[in-house]
Amino acid sequence: xxxxxxxxxxxxxxxxxxxxxxxxxxxxxxxxxxxxxxxxxxxxxxxxxxxxxxxxxxxxxxxxxxxxxxxxxxxxxxxxxxxxxxxxxxxxxxxxxxxxxxxxxxxxxxxxxxxxxxxxxxxxx
Numbered sequence: 204x205x206x207x208x209x210x211x212x213x214x215x216x217x218x219x220x221x222x223x224x225x226x227x228x229x230x231x232x233x234x235x236x237x238x239x240x241x242x243x244x245x246x247x248x249x250x251x252x253x254x255x256x257x258x259x260x261x262x263x264x265x266x267x268x269x270x271x272x273x274x275x276x277x278x279x280x281x282x283x284x285x286x287x288x289x290x291x292x293x294x295x296x297x298x299x300x301x302x303x304x305x306x307x308x309x310x311x312x313x314x315x316x317x318x319x320x321x322x323x324x325x326x327x328x
Contacts, residue, residue, distance in 0.1 A: 227269075271284050
């Protein structure tokens with residue numbers, strides 16, 4: 204059996220979380236940037252009362268966050284930006300939880316909580 208050190212394990216966990224979050228936010232952000240309100244409504248009911256400009260800005264922020272999780276540590280250029288990206292994505296999820304709760308949609312915040320936990324874990328790692 205091969206043993207690996209704690210540092211290497213944390214490094215692997217960091218990359219797995221970062222890649223998973225980047226894929227999720229790349230997909231979700233891309234949809235918000237390019238799709239119409241009607242196309243988004245079945246998956247994101249909150250867009251019914253949100254100006255599309257705000258939806259698009261959230262999408263751009265999610266895309267920037269996805270890139271920020273991967274590119275700085277991968278290139279070694281300003282790797283602290285990955286922590287900033289994770290913090291920004293955490294704020295997006297806090298906002299999402301707030302919106303769902305204000306709409307009486309407490310049953311649907313599970314994904315938001317999981318994404319928030321993953322982004323906070325990245326900040327910690």
